[in-house]
Amino acid sequence: MRRLLYLSAFLLVPALSAVTPLVAVPAITASAGAGGWEAYALGISIGSLVCVIVELGWPLTGPQRVAAEAPGVRWATLLQSLRTRAMALIVLAPVAIVLAVALTQATGSEHETTTVLMAFASAAAGLSCSWYFTGVGRPLRILTSDAIPRALMVTVAAIAVANGAPIWVVPVGYLLAVLYGPAAALSLARDEREGRVTFTLREDLRSIRSQWAAMSGRSVAALYMALPVTLVAAFAPSALAVFAAADRLMRMALTVLLALPNAMQNWVGSASSAVERRHRIQRAILVNTGMGVVAGAGFALLAPWVSTVLFSGTVDIDPLLAVVSGGVLALVCVSRATGPLGLVRYGRIHTLTVSATAAAVVGVPAICVFAALGGAIGAALGEVVAEITAISIQAAALGAAIRRDRGSGT
Template sequence: MLSIASPLLAIPAITSRFGASGWAAVAIGQSIGASLAVIVELGWGLTGPQRVARQDRPSRQKTLAVSLATKSIVLVPLMVVAAVSSFFLSQDFRYESAAVAVGAAAYGMNSTWYFIGTGSSTKLLLSDAVPRLLCVAASAILIFAGSPLLIYPAVGVVLPIVVSITIVLYVEHINCQHLHGMTAPRLVKVIAAQSTALGGRALSAIYMSLPVTLVSLVAPSAVPVFSAIERLQRIYLQILAAAPNVMQKWVGQSQGSRRRYRRAAKSVTYNALIGLFAGVAFTLVAPIMSSVIFASSIRIPAEYAAISGILIFVVCTSRASGSIALVALGRIKVIMISAAAGAAVGVPGILVGTYLLNVPGALIGEVVAEIVVLLIQLIELRKHRNNPQ
């Protein structure tokens, strides 16, 4: 709930002071930065939670230290890519968009996966949600008071991840000793070992984090409305991520392949039911939410909200079938295959959909991509049920 409060505090401030063009610049920066943050994450969010759930504390500390070290290797060059891409794709507020992209890319350094795997909800709250809430609130207040838009990326995007990393290092007592024996070549080998999980995450980012960027290439005028509904549904999905996050440790700690499969299968069912309810709720409330959150400068029609509601249901289900069930069964490669199929369908689907139908066409392209991903994952799970190994 604190995670949803953070962006909701900033959006009204941005749209009321800088209008749809200011929001569009921020949205493009967030889109590009979030997609690159997936690469910075190096797949730790996919394989890490169930790994640390089975480890003792010293092993967990070393895993966390190695993850932060490997992420830092790829962070700097990707921040440059984020800044340059956002600068040239934005029509207005280019420097602000670039700064947002840099901060969003750096968010890949977060350690939420670690606290999910260890079941440390209080540490997750204090190291991630609270700093973001306070920093975004501060940036919103400053913008309302007359500060320039650049204050949002500086205080609301970059500062929280810096504070978060500092808190994580302190509460988990991480220091250089935990990297003993991890030379540069060995760290590179770790990055290579994460390549399958990274590939799945990176391919997913193409159709999950880049839609706003893709829409800006075809129909720049559609960016304000599309990015508004895209942002609302992603905030909504951020809250719903609590359900599969809780189940990560539950599934990861199960003993025996049969028991692990039963728990994984139950997690898919539970998340599908949650997604169905949430999708219907979003369809009903999104049009009202948009007029309040975006200070009446952007409105979301009910039919657009309905398409997003379908997307929310599919994403909730695929989060469990992929990140929980397939990971528990060791089918990481299938996740990458499904993500590749989703990207192959999603990118042209969003581009063509935007060209033909504008905003609803882009949303339909996202839905089709997610359905393809889900079907591939469910087929693999059905194979395992029929032929358990």
């Protein structure tokens, strides 16, 4: 029963996180039509790309790291992660803003302010401390510091837009909630503080360097995971609205499904022997793969109907696009097990960078070319190519690690 409650808490967190950005969509499309949705979605895409760099790889390496640390040590880890991520945001936020301005001008959008504000707000989401509470097994603290404040602020903003406020009120509400999150997280985690913690700029830079492999891998992966909407805006602008709709619904589903690998982080990371480690990793891959297949099929069936309701009839997802996007969803579920669970447990973070780089080298051109030739469906096929490339490399490296582990006789 306790395990069920634990998993339910982890499920509620990503469910709220997934639904929150979409709460405002009906109000935005009813107020500003497909053009308003395109501006909002483009801002999320640009900001999400920058967000991955701002995170500095902490959502990848942090959960299993703090799961193994003593309370006082992991409090210091949390503080240093926030300091270094704040430094990254100060440097990179202008990049998100400039890119948002350039693309809205290139596409002739009338909602530049909305795109710019949403890009900045999504980039600032890299300051989230959800990974910390995942690692220490406190999912309810993610709700109170992160998920619930975001849901409340975006809902209030959506109501305001529905009653005549400009649509840029939505990213402003989201930004306020995003900035509240780190402060609330520090307050909730203060019971683990032991003594005074001091840092220097040299230590901050050393911390950033230590996170370089994880950060670079996630950053490169963002080129084919967070960037497709931006690429479609550049290479197939006429397909932007429908592709952004399918992509956002798929990412929403993936955010909900993140509950399972998140709940397994502590379980995989706390394996006490090599045999138990292999068993848990293999089981995690099987469970996540099965979940991905079921979820992908469900997405293919339901996405066309959901889009009609959610986007106020202004955007309709083609059934074939729904099938291809469902395939992407299933593949991402597999890679979440082979990479952040399996390879990270074996300390093969460098392999994640290699797989992400290969996927980006293959996937980004595929998305661009396929989008120019086949619109939204072509762009989704490019994502499939990228995910298959990444999974192939991860599976080969993980298989080698498991065989070496077994051959050691432990």
